Amino acid sequence: MRDFFKQYSPFYKNYILQIFYAFIGILLVALATAGTAYAIQPLLDDIFINKNIQMLYIMPIIVVALYAAKGFGRYIQAYFVSYIGQDITRIVRDRLFSHVLKLDLQFFQKTHSGELVSRIVNDINRIQSAVSGYLAEIIRESLTIVVLVALVIYRSPELAFYGLVVLPLAVYPLSLLAKRMKKLSFKSQESNSDITSSLTESFNNIEIIKANNTENIEAKKFSVFNMIFFKYNMKAVKTNELTSPVMEILGAIAFGAVIFVGGTHVVNGELTTGEFSSFIAALFMLYTPIKRLSTLYNKMQDAIAANERINSIFSINPTIISGNLEKIDDIKEINFTNVSLKYGELEALKGINLNAKKGEIVALVGDSGGGKSSLINLLIRFYDVTSGEIKFDDTNIKDLSLKTLRENISVVTQRVYIFNDTVAANVAYGEELDDIRVVEALKKAHAYEFILQLKHGIHAVLDEFGSNLSGGQRQRIAIARALYKNPKILILDEATSALDNKSESVISEVIEEVKKDRITFVIAHRLSTIKNASKIAVFKAGEIVDTGTQDELLSRCEEYQRLYNSANI
Numbered sequence: 001m002r003d004f005f006k007q008y009s010p011f012y013k014n015y016i017l018q019i020f021y022a023f024i025g026i027l028l029v030a031l032a033t034a035g036t037a038y039a040i041q042p043l044l045d046d047i048f049i050n051k052n053i054q055m056l057y058i059m060p061i062i063v064v065a066l067y068a069a070k071g072f073g074r075y076i077q078a079y080f081v082s083y084i085g086q087d088i089t090r091i092v093r094d095r096l097f098s099h100v101l102k103l104d105l106q107f108f109q110k111t112h113s114g115e116l117v118s119r120i121v122n123d124i125n126r127i128q129s130a131v132s133g134y135l136a137e138i139i140r141e142s143l144t145i146v147v148l149v150a151l152v153i154y155r156s157p158e159l160a161f162y163g164l165v166v167l168p169l170a171v172y173p174l175s176l177l178a179k180r181m182k183k184l185s186f187k188s189q190e191s192n193s194d195i196t197s198s199l200t201e202s203f204n205n206i207e208i209i210k211a212n213n214t215e216n217i218e219a220k221k222f223s224v225f226n227m228i229f230f231k232y233n234m235k236a237v238k239t240n241e242l243t244s245p246v247m248e249i250l251g252a253i254a255f256g257a258v259i260f261v262g263g264t265h266v267v268n269g270e271l272t273t274g275e276f277s278s279f280i281a282a283l284f285m286l287y288t289p290i291k292r293l294s295t296l297y298n299k300m301q302d303a304i305a306a307n308e309r310i311n312s313i314f315s316i317n318p319t320i321i322s323g324n325l326e327k328i329d330d331i332k333e334i335n336f337t338n339v340s341l342k343y344g345e346l347e348a349l350k351g352i353n354l355n356a357k358k359g360e361i362v363a364l365v366g367d368s369g370g371g372k373s374s375l376i377n378l379l380i381r382f383y384d385v386t387s388g389e390i391k392f393d394d395t396n397i398k399d400l401s402l403k404t405l406r407e408n409i410s411v412v413t414q415r416v417y418i419f420n421d422t423v424a425a426n427v428a429y430g431e432e433l434d435d436i437r438v439v440e441a442l443k444k445a446h447a448y449e450f451i452l453q454l455k456h457g458i459h460a461v462l463d464e465f466g467s468n469l470s471g472g473q474r475q476r477i478a479i480a481r482a483l484y485k486n487p488k489i490l491i492l493d494e495a496t497s498a499l500d501n502k503s504e505s506v507i508s509e510v511i512e513e514v515k516k517d518r519i520t521f522v523i524a525h526r527l528s529t530i531k532n533a534s535k536i537a538v539f540k541a542g543e544i545v546d547t548g549t550q551d552e553l554l555s556r557c558e559e560y561q562r563l564y565n566s567a568n569i
Ligand SMILES: Nc1ncnc2c1ncn2[C@@H]1O[C@H](COP(=O)(O)OP(=O)(O)OP(=O)(O)O)[C@@H](O)[C@H]1O
Pocket: 109, 343, 346, 348, 366, 367, 368, 369, 370, 371, 372, 373, 374, 375, 539
């Protein structure tokens, strides 16, 4: 718990004013609570026993004032404490999301998106109460305890001993319960992640689920996760709710002892009824904050478990480190020299040597799993070479900042990402929006004609999956987006695979038209897409077995002949 507050303590200095107001609220509540217990003595002794008429008028006013102070204190405390908690969680959530976005692509391939959503949404919510609400309650209850203990001792030190002796006895069972709570909280949070993961997976694959009639299977899979979550939560409830009876039974034992000893003193005339009642009231009031403190301690375990899960993500650092070069004026050629790449144990690329010049279209072909996309992954630095180097002219790509590197590369993949925004915003994604440049890019991508047919032209809003467009149209928007950046390197990774022959030939035309100012890489299974390539690299099991023009390869490369023949069957 100490580590938890140590981690969040730097935040508190931004909330000095809010803390001050909250503290005033806490103080009011603690003092008014003790004041209520104190008031019982004059109430009984002065009014009921000594029949003091003046006190009969004063006491009701005092009682109302005490409760008003308590109510007001609670209100300002609740408001300012919530403010602090909400604001800290907002900041931590922003930080966590920014941190996660900067992590390697590999991290996202290994971690389920649902799990990340769960950490960023649910786990951070769990720390919200802990950083402020629980802390304030801990302070308020502790303060109330201190004031009430002082009152109890002041009333009768001897009775105070009997009343308070059980407190240390409660520590052991309560700490056992807290330990169990932390374990259960961790499990419950993990199973909450499983639920979110299962949901995101189902919604992302809804078409496949429906097409295969697997709604019931998916619902059953989900209900298993849901049941586990339910069970952990119920176990947590069982543990948490044990705290109250434990405290109550111990409290009752102390209370019994106090009645016996205190009652004897009252009977012997050593203690007035008022004093004894005030003592009992303070003792009773004391058990509420003590019980609350122990429940709070349990609740804190949930927050601590969530925080450990959050910290485990904060502690992951990207391995793809940005270089320092912020500018690259021109790229005349790219050289891959002896490049190898391993994904764990799997050697995806071995001893790759390849040269690509400005104005060239370099095609990468080969069987599935040959390593074509891996080569592109290296160029964009989604992964780093295991050995060898990739250079733009004389510059190793690792020396460029990631921002500069990626600003100069556009990738068009088979899967087109359309955002629920206007055509213009989709084309200018990530760049400053300029309508004239948007139109230019759309024209270059042979997409302007059909965009003009839309009701609001480039300001027409596309839906998230671009489902109001055909596959070929979506792909041309993706190419327009790629060209909007005016990249020095253009990559088309299976960009035409899902298209019909007509759309494919339009896109081949586009590539031909825009090639002169850049280096273009095209990965295609359909060899018709790359017939005009300046150079074709033939991949097989992570190696380039030959490089040449279509005619050269057809005359000398067996692997290419095989690919060519199988493509033309
Ligand atoms: N992120 C990854 N983690 C682990 N292994 C990977 C990863 N990406 C690819 N691989 C493996 O590396 C090998 C090369 O894959 P790659 O995607 O580069 O082939 P490809 O030639 O582009 O195939 P395709 O034509 O099917 O897209 C394959 O065996 C693949 O399973």
